[in-house]
Amino acid sequence: MNTWPSPPSDELSERRRRVVTAALRAAYAWTVREARPKKAMHEIARMTGVIMEAQGPGRAPNTPLDLVRALRSPLSKLSIFADSDDPVGQLALLGVDNELTPDVQDLICEYVMPLNVLTDSGRWLPDWTRMRAEQIRHQVFTAMIAMKKQEVYVASRRLLIEHPAGTAGEIGELVSKAGIRVASGYQAVPSRQLHRTELEKAWWWPCPECRWPMMVSRGVVRCGYRPHSCVYEVTKVLSNGRPTLRRIDEGSGPRKTPVARKAQDAVCLNVGVWRFIVVPGASELRIYTQLQSLGAGVELWPGFDSYDLRVTAGDQKFTVDVKEYRSVHRLISDLKAKPPRARVLLPRTHEHQYEALRAALPSLSITTEKRFLMQVRRALGTSGRAK
Incomplete structure (x- = not known):
C-alpha cells in the first residue's frame, strides 16, 4: 500500500499529473525489466497502486500487467482523462518494440512530479522520470552557483548548452580550459541514438539546433525534441566508412546537414x-x-x-x-x-x-x-x- 507524508491533492489536474508520472515510471521500468527484474516489477506494481489511488476505486488498470498493456494505448483510454482536451491524453508511452515512444522525452516528461511515496525505492530511476524540471535545473545549477561569480555561472551554463555532446576528451578539455564548474551528467551516447554500419562501426549525429545526438530508427534520424523539426534519412556510406544523411522533411529549420561523428569515446548529457x-x-x-x-x-x-x-x-x-x-x-x-x-x-x-x-x-x-x-x-x- 502506498502512503504519503501528507495526503496527495484531490484536484483533478494534480491527480492526472500523478497518473502521467506513475505511467512514465512504470513504462521506463518495463523497458529495463531484463536488466533489473526485481526492481522493475516492484516499481510497476507500486505505480499501479498510485494510478488506482488517483483514479478512484474500480477503475482499470487493476494489475501490473494490465497497466503495461494500457501503456501501449493513448493515455486517454484511462478513465481519469475522460473529457480532457490536454494533448498528453493522445500519447502512448510504450511502442510495439517495448521501448519508450519519442513522445516520452518530447512531451511527457514535462508532467513529471515527485510522488512523495514514503516507501519510494525508485532512486535507481533516471531523474527525468521522477523529478520536476526545476529540480533537475537546481541540481545542475547548484555546482555552477557555488563559486558565487556571475561570469562563472554564465560560462558554465553556456558550456552545457553549446557542448551537450562530444568526445570525453573534448568535453574535459573545454571544462579545464574555461576553469569552470560543471556538474556530472555526461554519459555514453545511448544505443537508440547510434547508427551502426555494416563495418560494425557506430556513429551519431548532432541535432542542428540543440547539438544533442539525434534519435535513429530504421534509417530515419531526427531530434528527440519535435520542434527541432529537421528529419533525415541515412543514404550512403562514404569510402572512409562515414554514413551520410539526406534531409526528407519540408520544414524551415537549419539547412546545413549534420556530419556523422564516431561513437567511440563519445559522451552526451543525460536526458x-x-x-x-x-x-x-x-x-x-x-x-x-x-x-x-x-x-x-x-x-x-x-x-x-x-x-x-x-x-x-x-x-x-x-x-x-x-x-x-x-x-x-x-x-x-x-x-x-x-x-x-x-x-x-x-x-x-x-x-x-x-x-x-x-x-x-x-x-x-x-x-x-x-x-x-x-x-x-x-x-x-x-x-x-x-x-
Whole structure:
C-alpha cells in the first residue's frame, strides 16, 4: 500500500499529473525489466497502486500487467482523462518494440512530479522520470552557483548548452580550459541514438539546433525534441566508412546537414539535463545572438537566473523570461503556481501558444520572439543594425 507524508491533492489536474508520472515510471521500468527484474516489477506494481489511488476505486488498470498493456494505448483510454482536451491524453508511452515512444522525452516528461511515496525505492530511476524540471535545473545549477561569480555561472551554463555532446576528451578539455564548474551528467551516447554500419562501426549525429545526438530508427534520424523539426534519412556510406544523411522533411529549420561523428569515446548529457537545460537554452542563446546583432546590450541569466535576458535598447530596458513548454496546459499551470519575474517570451517554435496563454492569464505580460525583436528594433531606431 502506498502512503504519503501528507495526503496527495484531490484536484483533478494534480491527480492526472500523478497518473502521467506513475505511467512514465512504470513504462521506463518495463523497458529495463531484463536488466533489473526485481526492481522493475516492484516499481510497476507500486505505480499501479498510485494510478488506482488517483483514479478512484474500480477503475482499470487493476494489475501490473494490465497497466503495461494500457501503456501501449493513448493515455486517454484511462478513465481519469475522460473529457480532457490536454494533448498528453493522445500519447502512448510504450511502442510495439517495448521501448519508450519519442513522445516520452518530447512531451511527457514535462508532467513529471515527485510522488512523495514514503516507501519510494525508485532512486535507481533516471531523474527525468521522477523529478520536476526545476529540480533537475537546481541540481545542475547548484555546482555552477557555488563559486558565487556571475561570469562563472554564465560560462558554465553556456558550456552545457553549446557542448551537450562530444568526445570525453573534448568535453574535459573545454571544462579545464574555461576553469569552470560543471556538474556530472555526461554519459555514453545511448544505443537508440547510434547508427551502426555494416563495418560494425557506430556513429551519431548532432541535432542542428540543440547539438544533442539525434534519435535513429530504421534509417530515419531526427531530434528527440519535435520542434527541432529537421528529419533525415541515412543514404550512403562514404569510402572512409562515414554514413551520410539526406534531409526528407519540408520544414524551415537549419539547412546545413549534420556530419556523422564516431561513437567511440563519445559522451552526451543525460536526458533530463538535455531536455530542461539544453533545449530551452538553445532558444535563449539564439535570441541573445539576434539581439546582439541588432546592436542591443544583452545580459544572460542575470542574478544567477532571476530571469533569462536583460536587454538595453537605446534608453529602454527590458527583462524577459523565455518559456519553452511543449504543453501549454503545463505552462499555464506552472505560471499560475509561480508567476515569472519578467515578461514571458515565447520562442519562435512556440508562438502558436500566444493566444491560449493570453486568454488563460490576461494579467500576465506576454510577448513572442518575433514581437520582441520588432520592439527592440523600434527602441534602437536608426542605430539598430539589420539582422
